[in-house]
Amino acid sequence: MEVKFNLNGKPVAAEIKADTLLYDLLREEGCYSVKCGCETTNCGLCTVMLDGKPSLSCSILAARVEGREVFTLEGLQKEAEEFGEFLAAEGAEQCGFCSPGFIMNVLAMARELDEPDMEEIKEYLSGNLCRCSGYMGQMRAVEKYIKTKREDR
Amino acid sequence: MITINNYVKVSSLQEAYELNQKRTNRVLGGMMWLRLGAGRVQTAIDLSGLGLDYIEEDEEEFRIGAMCTLRELELHEGLARYFDGAVKESVRHIVGVQFRNGATVGGSIFGRFGFSDVLTCFLAMDAYVELFRGGIIPLKEFIQMKRDNDILVSIHVKKDQRKVVYMSERAAATDFPLVACAVAIKGEKIFCSVGARPMKAILLEDVCPKKEEAGDFARKSAKAVPFGSNMRAGEAYRRQIAGVLIRRGIEKIMEG
Numbered sequence: 001m002e003v004k005f006n007l008n009g010k011p012v013a014a015e016i017k018a019d020t021l022l023y024d025l026l027r028e029e030g031c032y033s034v035k036c037g038c039e040t041t042n043c044g045l046c047t048v049m050l051d052g053k054p055s056l057s058c059s060i061l062a063a064r065v066e067g068r069e070v071f072t073l074e075g076l077q078k079e080a081e082e083f084g085e086f087l088a089a090e091g092a093e094q095c096g097f098c099s100p101g102f103i104m105n106v107l108a109m110a111r112e113l114d115e116p117d118m119e120e121i122k123e124y125l126s127g128n129l130c131r132c133s134g135y136m137g138q139m140r141a142v143e144k145y146i147k148t149k150r151e152d153r
Numbered sequence: 154m155i156t157i158n159n160y161v162k163v164s165s166l167q168e169a170y171e172l173n174q175k176r177t178n179r180v181l182g183g184m185m186w187l188r189l190g191a192g193r194v195q196t197a198i199d200l201s202g203l204g205l206d207y208i209e210e211d212e213e214e215f216r217i218g219a220m221c222t223l224r225e226l227e228l229h230e231g232l233a234r235y236f237d238g239a240v241k242e243s244v245r246h247i248v249g250v251q252f253r254n255g256a257t258v259g260g261s262i263f264g265r266f267g268f269s270d271v272l273t274c275f276l277a278m279d280a281y282v283e284l285f286r287g288g289i290i291p292l293k294e295f296i297q298m299k300r301d302n303d304i305l306v307s308i309h310v311k312k313d314q315r316k317v318v319y320m321s322e323r324a325a326a327t328d329f330p331l332v333a334c335a336v337a338i339k340g341e342k343i344f345c346s347v348g349a350r351p352m353k354a355i356l357l358e359d360v361c362p363k364k365e366e367a368g369d370f371a372r373k374s375a376k377a378v379p380f381g382s383n384m385r386a387g388e389a390y391r392r393q394i395a396g397v398l399i400r401r402g403i404e405k406i407m408e409g
Contacts, residue, residue: 001160018197019157021188041185042248042327053224054251059185063160064199105251126327127249 005065007031008075014062022048022060026072033073033100037130044128045101047108048072054108073100079107086145092137098130106142110149118143155188159196163203166285166304172198173302180304182260183222185252205259205306208232216283217308219259223247223271226258236278239317239335243274248327263305265296265353268329272296273348274319276356277335279311293356315339318402321349322394324385331386332394336402343370343403347395350380364407371400 004013007029014025023046026034036058037045046058049071073080080103087093087103102125109116109124116124121142163169172178177195181187205218210231217226223244226232232240247253247270261271262282272292280292285304292308317337321330333348343361348354355378362370375396380388 018160019155019194039189041189042252044249044251047251050254053254055254056185056251059183059188059252059255061157061160061181061184061197061199063162064201066162105249108250123245124250127251 001063003062003066005067006069008071016062018061018063020062021058022050022062022065022070023057025062026057026070031072031074035097035100037098037101042127043098043101043130044105045098045130047101047104047128049076049104049108052111054105073104076104076107083107083110083141083145086141086148087138090137090141090144092133092141094133098128098132102128102138106145109142110146115150116146121146155190155192155194157194157197160199161196162199162201166200166203166306169198169200169203169304170285170302172196173304176302180263182219182263183256185256185260186264186266187260200259200304212312214312215310217258217310219257219263219305219307221258222254223256223258223261224250224253226271227253235312236317239319240274242319243270243321243333243335246270246321246323246327246330258308259305262292262295262308265300267351267353268333268349269354270319270321270330270333270348273321273333273346273354274317274335275308275310276346276348276354277317277319277337277344278315279313281309281311283307283309296353313339315344316406318405320398320402322398329385332391332398334395334398334402336399336406338403338406345374345399345402347375347378347399350378350391351383351385352379352381355379362403364404367400367403367407371398371403372396374399 003016035045037043041059047054048057051068105128179194180198205220207218208229209216227241227244261269281289282295283289283306287303315337319335321333323330330349335346337344338361343359345357346354357374375392380391382388
């Protein structure tokens, strides 16, 4: 079957099987930032924005994105870079494997929550696991990023 | 992992119902757990084109469409206001925001999962399921029914003035609950729902105790609930924790 959707701002048509997962389709389309880290639907590494909402692409049938809009890290380079600088400044980047999913969810949070406090930030990001570089540095980076975003508005 | 041969996005509940009569076909919820199961699905039935992702509120009740996500439950202001945040509390510990943007209320309820926070929460409320063929049935009856081939359309929750508190005990944030508990009080009546036993939630209905008797009542209630052991917790531990959660729930409601 064929699925047509919008990927990172461009229309895409792809041939899929009934049980092709969005995760696999996105990698076929060259979006290698999207990775599968756990196989148990809870690590957050495969996070993409589906119609603007952070979602686990490992659990979404590709057929279900017909006519919808998907953004991966590849399509949000400017925002990702901006937040990436905060991460680097706090020394909060180590192996980088989980970063794409983590960054996607931080960007989703920055869009969704207006003035999140630390508790709200932690709760929003609790579905992103495996942060080997340590949580404190990442939290400092997120806090500063959110603050800067707010001041820019 | 599950394999699916055909995918059909149905255009009516009738179509979904007819397809679902074949045993090898399956209705999709959010596919969070379904994907992890083994087995072959001949035709996956997708209800997402039927507009079932609503939460409607009127003077008498809330009507929550089966395809409404757990995240939508969590963020709904009307539910938060009426149930004093109990519904939000029941879902906010489930995995993460991304997961809750996918998982559906219908999937949680129809699955009657042993670990379900959502089922535990609604069970303490005056809740009903609306089935395409079976009509409107109290949730407490639905959970006793054998899994059949009907289609879950929505959940109705009556605004019957009951006060509800939801609590769960988890070994780690975002993990499955070791014990889940919802306590509701309406006038002289108390409703205690206990889930993650690790079997599906059970409902106890009783006469509401006085505040100073809450501890005794809670211990007695927890004793009446069958618990089991699994890798997360033992039977005795679960019973102990359940007693504490029930007591706390009663006290919290009575203290207002």
